[in-house]
Amino acid sequence: MEILNELSLSLQKGNIKAVQELVQQAIDGGIEPRTILDEGLLAGMSVVGEKFKKNEVYVPQVLIAARAMSIGAGMLKPLLADGDATAAGKVCIGTVKGDQHDIGKNLVKMMLEGKGLEVIDLGVNVEPERFVQVAKDEGCQIICMSALLTTTMSVMEDVVKAAEAAGIRDQVKIMVGGAPVTNAYCEKIGADVYTADAASAADAALELLANQ
Amino acid sequence: MAMTQFEPNYENLVKAARNIEVKRIPLYEHYVSPKVMETLRGTNFEDCYHGDDRDLDNYFHHYCGFYRDMGYDTVSYEEVVSVALPGAGALGGHIKGVIQNRADFEKYPWDQVCDTYFAKVSRYFEALRRQMPAGMKAIGGVGYGIFECVQDLVGYEDLCYMRVDDPELYHDLFFKVGETNRAVWKRFLQEFGDIYCVCRFGDDLGFKSTTLLPPEDIRDLVAPQYRGIIEEVHRAGKPFLLHSCGHIFNVMEDLIATGIDAKHSNEDQIAPFYEWVERYGDRIGNFGGIDTDAVCRLSEPELNEYITNVVSRSVGHGGFAFGSGNSIPDYVPIENFLAMNRIIRTLRGE
C-alpha cells in the first residue's frame, strides 16, 4: 500500500511530523491498525536495522527512527484489538552490575521494540538476581545483558547461574553483547546467543522466539 | 642485547609521537588508576589530591614516582575541562544535559570557562611541575576532547535528537566548544607548556563497529576544532597525540588531516594494534599495543606471547609507544600489569 510505504520511508528518516500525519491518514482511511504497525512502522524499522548492520546509517539515525516509531506506535496502541495488541514476545534487558555503559543497551532495546517485542528496561548496574526475578515475575522469554568491561562481563555468568538456581534456565533464553564480549565467551558461560550489533540482536531474538 | 639500567628520557616519547622509531620502546598509558599506583607504591596518597599544597606535593611525588619506577619516560597527566563547565556530567553521569535548546546555549557562561579552569586546576599543574622527576616531562594537558565536552553538556542521545531537531544549534555547539577549548589550550601552553613534552586529549569517537556520529559530522564539525587546538600545540613546538577509542577507520584520513602527530587506543575486537601501525605508521606515530581486556585476562606466558607478537609486527613502521590499548583501570589485576611491564621492559633490553 502506497501510504504504508510512505510511512515506512518517513520513519526511516525519523520525521515525526510526517509519521504522525501518515498514521492518522492510514487510520482514517480504514486500514487495520495491526497492518499499519507491521507494514508501516515495523517495516521501516527493519530497513533501518539492516542499514545499521552494514554501517550505512549511524546510531543517531537509528535513535530518531526509533523515536518516530514509538510515537507512531503510541497512536495505534489504543486502537489495537486485544489479540492484536499482544507483543511477539517479552524481554528484559539491562547493563550488568558494576557497569554504567548504556548506549548499546538502549539501542538493542529500541531494535527489539522495532521488531514488535515488549521490552522491560532494567537500566544500568543491574544485580544478577534482579534479571532473574523480573524474568520470572514478568514471564520474559529472553534476558538480554550488556557488558562493556572485562570485569563486568563475568557478571553475565552469574546471571546464567542464578537462572539455573532459580529453576528457570530452561524457560528463558539468555543473550549477551557489548564491546569485549565474543561468541566464544557467550559459549563459555553457557549463554545462548551473542551478536555484535543491535539489529542482529533483534533478528536473533525473533528467531529464538520462533523456535520456542 | 646488553641489559641497561633505566634512566627516563622524555625525548624518547617525543620521538615516538613524531613518528620516529625509538630503540628503547617508550611506554605509555593514557590513565592508570591511583588505586593501582597506591598498591605498587605501598602507600595511600589518592586523598592528598584534595589537600593543601604539601599534600599535593606528596600526591605528585608518588604519582610521578610511579611512572618513573615503572620505566616510563613521561608522566600522563591531565585536568579535564569539564571542571569548568557548570552543569556538565551528562557523558557518564546518567543525568540530563544542561544544554537542550538555544536559550540554554545562549545563557551558558562560555566566557568564564577559561578563567574558571585555571582558578580550579593551576595548583595541580604547579605541584606537578615541582615534583617532576629529572629526565621526565608530562604528556596530556587539558583533558576531554570536543565531542566528549559536547556530550557532557547535552548527553549523547539528546545530541542525536538535536542533530535533526535543531541542526543549527547542533552545529554551533561544536564550534563554541572548539573556540572555548582552544582558548583554554592557548593559556595552558603559555603557563604550563614547559612541563609538557607531548599534548593530548581523549575524544572517544567510535565504538565496536563504527563511529558514534556519522563520519561527515566528524569531518565537518569535530575535525575543524581539533585543527585549531593542534595549531596552538604546534605553535608551542610540541607534537599532538589523539586518544580515541573505537572503530574509527572511516574518519582516520580526516583526523590525520587535522595535523595529529600520533594516535592512541586499540581493542582486538576492532583491530589488533599492529593493524593500526601497518595502516597509518607511515604517517603518524601509534601508541597502544595490548587490549585492556587481554591485560586483565591472560596468563603470564600468554601475555609474553601476545606482547612479543605485537612488538615484532610493529617495529619497522615508524614511531610507536607501548602500553595498554586503553588504560589501567582499578580492575586490572596488579600481577597482570606487573607482568606486562616486565615483559615489555625485557623486550626493550632492560
Ligand code: B12
Ligand atoms: C562511550 C564510552 C564510555 C562512556 C559511557 C557513556 C554511556 N552513557 O554509556 C563513559 C565515558 C562513561 C565510559 C566510562 C568508562 N569506560 Co568506556 N567506553 C566507551 C566507548 C568509547 C563506547 C561505548 C559505547 O557507548 N558504544 C556505543 C554502543 C552503541 O555500542 P556498544 O555498547 O558496543 O553496543 C553495540 C554492540 O556491542 C551490541 N550490544 C550491546 N549490548 C548488547 C546486549 C546484547 C544482549 C546484544 C545481543 C548485543 C549488544 O549492540 C550495540 C549496537 O550495535 C567504549 C569503546 C568501545 N569499543 O565500545 C569504551 C570502553 C567500553 N570503556 C572502557 C573503560 C576502561 C571505561 C572506564 C573504566 C574508564 C576509566 N578508565 O575510568 C569507565 C567505566 C565506567 C563504568 N563503571 O562503567 C573500555 C573497557 C575495556 C575493558 N575491556 O574492560 C572500552 C572498551 C574502551 C577501550 N578502548 O578499551 N566509557
